[in-house]
Amino acid sequence: MGRFSRIGLWLSGAIVLVVVLLGVVAPFIPYEPADAVSYDRVLEVPSVSHVLGTDEQGRDIAMRLVKGTEAFFLPGLMAAGIAVLVGALAGAVAGYATGPVRAVIVGALQLLDTLPRLVFIILVCTIRNPSVTLIAFVAGVLFIPTVAAVIRRKVEALGSEDYILAHIAHGFHSVWVILYHILWLQCWPIMVRQAAYVFGYVLFVETGLSYLGDYGVQEPDPSWGNMVAQVRSLPPDAPWPWLVPAAAIVLTISGFLAFGNLAARRGEEAIR
């Protein structure tokens, strides 16, 4: 691992840490969106009392940014959990099992994989009561085949390795060998990478739909997406109310993706 990658890992790790801290802390910060409105301090530039300035309705942008993490943090974790846990198991079964079990799993995975994710999320939102939790659940399910595909490749590659065969030959149960020796010891870097990716995707969908305004988080509740949406009515000389959350979105997504990739790479190097 080169010096540059190591710096990248630290930087992206810092971003992930900050987002996770904010996501954990945010629910405990009291915030009443209606009370925050104050028309005598509209569109103020960043200052000591409002470190990131105020928006069109005089609300503190830093506060909304912090509270905005609530919109995607838990749903993102949930989606990552669903995709990685179910995906890993499905991938392991698809890579190890034979016969009809394998055929059914492979078919189901392939089926889920053909659904266009965002389109299907919108379809579900049309039919059911849209909420970020629902969106994240669907996103998590739709990412199962992606995770399963990489896990399956790994399981198939490792399944024929001598030490795995040796473990089985020594009398360990093959389920234990797969769960512990392959999934736990060998596949965790893959899972970290995929989890970070799915989390980033949920952030992308949540902010995107909140930006569009109908299925995500609705004003006055804060979301980075609906904060960016103020761009539609802002005067050109006051860009910070959308610039700050837009930057936060880009930083967080690229931070999570980079962290997932670099941490996984480091893990893979350590395993080898």
Add this chain to the structure above:
Amino acid sequence: MNRLLGLVLLAGRRLAGGLLLLVGASFLIYFTIRSAPGDAIDAITPMGTPPEVKEKLAADFGLDQPPLAGYVTWLGRSATGDFGESLVFAPGEQVMTIARPAFKLTLLVSGGALLLCLFLATALAVVLGEPSPRQQLLTGALYFVTAAPAFVAAIFFSQGMNAFVRRFVEDAGYDTPPWYPIPIYSESVMPYFFAGIVLVAGDGLFMDMLNTVRAEILAVRNAQFIAAIRAKGASTLPHTFRNLVVPFVSAFAARLPVVLGGVVIVEYVFTLDGAGYLLLEASKQRDFPVVVGLSVLFTLAIIVMNLLADVVRAAVDPREVARNG
């Protein structure tokens, strides 16, 4: 001849597989509809829909029948391209009538953007050559910039262009360009072009493509048969190109779903009359037949793309037929 027969057989098998997937996917879509809470028909229609419209809708979608029978009814109608009539967006119009031109446009924009992305990634990969520590700053910066979701990229792009026009064109006393301000509500091609740029630059697509294309180019370039071809004094270019067709087609096909997701939001941001815009607009207005029709079409596009990619792979690579034969 033997190979041609194998190819035809493989194409046939893939076609059957594709049809099966389509049936499966439509099944999932249909049961998502049926899973609507409460009375399905009330859940999916806007408030105040006249009862006779509701009844017709229920009949069209087989909602008045048990789930499986309803699915068969609906599938039978959908298979002929009949997705029912629009409720709100263009009341009384056949869904296919409004969806077809919009979908064509969307495919054009996303396919074009994907081709552009592939082209740019290839060009950069060739320029960069073997990876070296010195390039990491560049690729790291690119990684960061292109990780922005397409809608954020679109906002940055439009705000940047608009600011540019205000600062350097308007204030300087020149005529403003016809595309100012973005988004434009006009018949010009510029919005499509902008949408394409944003699709290439956003959603992490470019770096993903670059990494894949670069790895494939390096793998072929460093392959032993290329050294052997060089050693016998023949030109390596035709061999390199031919061996890159399969990875490139795969890279293209694998990213179509990503672009088809990105295009939905980008069309909405740039107000293009594509299928993505139509989908979101119809979904907002709870124009349920349009949403379902478009969902099926999007899924169909992905299945067809994978099918085409499989056939091209098999046509170029003789091992493919052997592996699946």
Add this chain to the structure above:
Amino acid sequence: MTATPEPMLQVSDLVIEFDTSAGRRRVVDGVSFSVQQGEVLGILGESGSGKTLSTLAVLGLVPGRPGVVGGRIDLVLDDRREALLADLPTVVSTPNRGPVRKDDRRWNRLVQRRWRPLWGRVMTAVFQNPRQSLDPLMTIGAQLDESVRLAEPTLGRLEVRGRSLDWLARVKLHEPARVHASYAHELSGGMCQRAMIAIALARQPRLLIADEPTTGLDTTVRQEIVELFQELLAAERRAMMYISHDIREVLFLAREIIVMRHGRIVEVVAAEDLKAGRGRRHPYTATLLAAADLPVGEVAS
């Protein structure tokens, strides 16, 4: 020793280095050897001894960075002497700061320009892993036709095909027509290597470099391939460098043998002497001989 004519290829003080995660490693360390017109030079050594890289350097095909960093490679063709590595920007030293660095893009460009007229016409190669040496997407025939056309550009389509089928028959492939229409993945490793030899020889090079051509093949097939080399060389009086870790193969084919270990040449010896156990052996060569159940003779301390 008889009066030797000027060798067609002379390599002197060749140095090859690679950058690894553990720093720079010297994999070929001042190697010198020469090949006479129409003779076979055997290069013997275990994997990692630098034997393959030394020969790749002759071919101008050393991959990676920094690769070749020093030495001379001289080629004598029709009494014209060509110094292949002369004036190439071998190393760029940055004084007082870090390791030496080579501008490898420029290097590759220059190397390609210099070697392009030589590849195929003067020298060509047969590598190990025959299946990976063949373009997987083209039939054997198409690749062999390519070689034939390069060697004799004036031939018509049918003549090219006829020549290709001849070559396939000469490398003892049964059913040449079927092989001609086959892909690499449809043939066995031994068949692929025969096809590869045909493709290389169809260019009619003056020097054939065979880099462990039998590695990974079954024992009986190895025997046949080695015999094939012997036959084809006897017929054509072509020079060859035969690289192997199998002392028997080298003894069978080569007239002169160099033994390499850890990037250096440990011994240069005539095959005759080695077979007869004449002279004193380097301990490493002695180990190789003993391992192959051959008479060791006297061992130098």
